[in-house]
Amino acid sequence: xxxxxxxxxxxxxxxxxxxxxxxxxxxxxxxxxxxxxxxxxxxxxxxxxxxxxxxxxxxxxxxxxxxxxxxxxxxxxxxxxxxxxxxxxxxxxxxxxxxxxxxxxxxxxxxxxxxxxxxxxxxxxxxxxxxxxxxxxxxxxxxxxxxxxxxxxxxxxxxxxxxxxxxxxxxxxxxxxxxxxxxxxxxxxxxxxxxxxxxxxxxxxxxxxxxxxxxxxxxxxxxxxxxxxxxxxxxxxxxxxxxxxxxxxxxxxxxxxxxxxxxxxxxxxxxxxxxx
Amino acid sequence: xxxxxxxxxxxxxxxxxxxxxxxxxxxxxxxxxxxxxxxxxxxxxxxxxxxxxxxxxxxxxxxxxxxxxxxxxxxxxxxxxxxxxxxxxxxxxxxxxxxxxxxxxxxxxxxxxxxxxxxxxxxxxxxxxxxxxxxxxxxxxxxxxxxxxxxxxxxxxxxxxxxxxxxxxxxxxxxxxxxxxxxxxxxxxxxxxxxxxxxxxxxxxxxxxxxxxxxxxxxxxxxxxxxxxxxxxxxxxxxxxxxxxxxxxxxxxxxxxxxxxxxxxxxxxxxxxxxxxxxxxxxxxxxxxxxxxxxxxxxxxxxxxxxxxxxxxxxxxxxxxxxxxxxxxxxxxxxxxxxxxxxxxxxxxxxxxxxxxxxxxxxxxxxxxxxxxx
Numbered sequence: 138x139x140x141x142x143x144x145x146x147x148x149x150x151x152x153x154x155x156x157x158x159x160x161x162x163x164x165x166x167x168x169x170x171x172x173x174x175x176x177x178x179x180x181x182x183x184x185x186x187x188x189x190x191x192x193x194x195x196x197x198x199x200x201x202x203x204x205x206x207x208x209x210x211x212x213x214x215x216x217x218x219x220x221x222x223x224x225x226x227x228x229x230x231x232x233x234x235x236x237x238x239x240x241x242x243x244x245x246x247x248x249x250x251x252x253x254x255x256x257x258x259x260x261x262x263x264x265x266x267x268x269x270x271x272x273x274x275x276x277x278x279x280x281x282x283x284x285x286x287x288x289x290x291x292x293x294x295x296x297x298x299x300x301x302x303x304x305x306x307x308x309x310x311x312x313x314x315x316x317x318x319x320x321x322x323x324x325x326x327x328x329x330x331x332x333x334x335x336x337x338x339x340x341x342x343x344x345x346x347x348x349x350x351x352x353x354x355x356x357x358x359x360x361x362x363x364x365x366x367x368x369x370x371x372x373x374x375x376x377x378x379x380x381x382x383x384x385x386x387x388x389x390x391x392x393x394x395x396x397x398x399x400x401x402x403x404x405x406x407x408x409x410x411x412x413x
Numbered sequence: 414x415x416x417x418x419x420x421x422x423x424x425x426x427x428x429x430x431x432x433x434x435x436x437x438x439x440x441x442x443x444x445x446x447x448x449x450x451x452x453x454x455x456x457x458x459x460x461x462x463x464x465x466x467x468x469x470x471x472x473x474x475x476x477x478x479x480x481x482x483x484x485x486x487x488x489x490x491x492x493x494x495x496x497x498x499x500x501x502x503x504x505x506x507x508x509x510x511x512x513x514x515x516x517x518x519x520x521x522x523x524x525x526x527x528x529x530x531x532x533x534x535x536x537x538x539x540x541x542x543x544x545x546x547x548x549x550x551x552x553x554x555x556x557x558x559x560x561x562x563x564x565x566x567x568x569x570x571x572x573x574x575x576x577x578x579x580x581x582x583x584x585x586x587x588x589x590x591x592x593x594x595x596x597x598x599x600x601x602x603x604x605x606x607x608x609x610x611x612x613x614x615x616x617x618x619x620x621x622x623x624x625x626x627x628x629x630x631x632x633x634x635x636x637x638x639x640x641x642x643x644x645x646x647x648x649x650x651x652x653x654x655x656x657x658x659x660x661x662x663x664x665x666x667x668x669x670x671x672x673x674x675x676x677x678x679x680x681x682x683x684x685x686x687x688x689x690x691x692x693x694x695x696x697x698x699x700x701x702x703x704x705x706x707x708x709x710x711x712x713x714x715x716x717x718x719x720x721x722x723x724x725x726x727x728x729x730x731x732x733x734x735x736x737x738x739x740x741x742x743x744x745x746x747x748x749x750x751x752x753x754x755x756x757x758x759x760x761x762x763x764x765x766x767x768x769x770x771x772x773x774x775x776x777x778x779x780x781x782x783x784x785x786x787x
Contacts, residue, residue: 189478203636208639217478223475224479
């Protein structure tokens with residue numbers, strides 16, 4: 138018996154490595170539904186999709202996806218994807234990774250991809266911790282929380298990537314949550330149809346590592362806590378994008394701009410130059 | 414064919430375009446920036462793209478991505494930038510990506526003197542990246558050779574699916590010389606091999622007899638899997654000794670077993686030479702002048718010049734030194750490549766002659782250091 142989305146998976150590689158209760162699977166299946174909708178509507182074909190990832194739990198998605206895919210090095214998925222996209226603009230290039238991969242070690246690449254408005258869909262699964270390496274502090278970890286590298290509690294403030302990218306006039310910036318899978322799908326579907334950079338942060342749970350740090354007994358308890366905090370809004374104001382653990386976390390489409398995408402700018406300039 | 418008067422940097426850029434370059438990504442760094450600037454003007458005219466990135470890390474990863482999109486790609490840099498590129502270089506080796514890095518050496522450590530020359534980084538090129546691998550690096554001594562070896566760098570990178578380094582220095586890239594440039598059909602251009610099997614049978618890391626796998630690229634319908642983790646022939650991550658051994662040995666052996674297609678060298682006045690000097694890159698220019706001068710005074714001395722530093726043309730080296738009583742290795746650094754020469758001349762008296770000079774060591778300075786052994 139096969140699932141309708143199996144065609145997008147390297148099913149011979151299952152089972153996957155993600156822990157029981159991990160939120161990444163929800164993100165990946167929402168992404169596949171969004172891709173499938175576009176394909177069934179004839180917007181692009183299966184072979185037009187390329188997925189690029191770096192290193193980390195979420196980045197492991199490329200191992201299971203039956204698209205042209207690249208599992209490259211930590212933090213560098215975005216520059217790889219830019220090279221790919223510029224040479225083959227026809228491809229729908231998706232970058233998927235965790236908060237460490239995309240906002241910490243890859244943060245500078247994200248920032249400049251946003252500034253250039255590169256035509257990519259970047260999905261950052263934010264579980265607020267380094268999961269694969271065993272629970273070290275991330276730039277997204279809320280203050281005071283125990284991690285293995287801050288045994289006395291996190292003494293830093295987290296980065297708000299939504300706010301950062303809004304300052305760079307990114308074309309599409311949204312925040313979703315694994316507690317609301319239909320919104321992940323809707324945002325990714327939209328992201329895949331727009332020009333320029335589309336960034337989607339998806340709040341996720343890491344019950345094995347972060348859940349343990351927070352004191353949750355099981356994955357469901359952690360999931361329910363996140364669900365209790367998360368609230369979707371239509372076009373929420375950017376001022377409401379800060380995440381304070383325990384308070385309401387606002388999800389929604391924060392920024393929609395219509396700047397020219399990088400691919401079009403590059404090709405336009407080069408064509409003009411060549412015509413003298 | 415046409416003749417131009419060019420600097421080393423411009424010749425590298427022209428050589429890259431002759432070889433079929435279509436994507437350049439880089440970050441400005443002295444003394445390599447003119448390659449970038451020249452290509453920014455010229456590459457779009459032949460259908461290529463040039464982009465400046467936020468750093469050298471992004472630059473090398475972008476050219477890896479471009480290469481996987483199916484085009485020939487390169488970057489250029491110098492010491493500090495190459496240090497940043499090493500993780501990307503290791504990736505390119507692992508996922509068997511053809512690309513070229515034009516490395517223009519300047520002085521170091523650290524920022525050193527950005528505008529001045531040296532040969533300090535020949536070992537970094539060989540050993541800098543993590544993991545075990547063979548690297549291919551060419552060291553031109555003239556502007557003409559910068560042009561020719563750039564083409565060769567692209568050809569070897571495509572042939573073996575490896576990153577290749579074109580290693581020059583600040584002196585060479587700012588030198589103006591006459592260059593004979595090749596037109597279409599006047600020079601061999603190699604393109605990566607493409608799969609011949611049906612798409613559902615294709616395995617991205619299944620090699621042919623030459624140990625090189627045919628390369629399907631993104632958007633060609635093969636559903637390729639680029640994998641930086643240790644992988645089997647399908648690109649699937651495996652954590653067994655069997656897969657690790659098979660992969661690492663193939664990556665190494667595809668260069669070793671195809672060495673005859675890679676190595677390059679030149680020998681001068683070695684047939685009767687009692688003394689042989691080994692020198693590479695710009696330093697070999699001074700050594701050549703010195704050898705000719707000493708020859709005119711009756712000294713039986715010759716020059717062996719490796720054009721491929723990695724791997725060295727060891728058969729030619731051994732042959733060139735077969736009659737030599739003493740072998741000198743002259744370098745513009747503290748004496749590092751001498752160890753590689755010693756590996757192949759175990760029973761010879763090999764003497765290191767390091768002469769640090771911000772441009773190139775002069776024949777006089779070299780002779781002053783060598784004199785006590787002559």
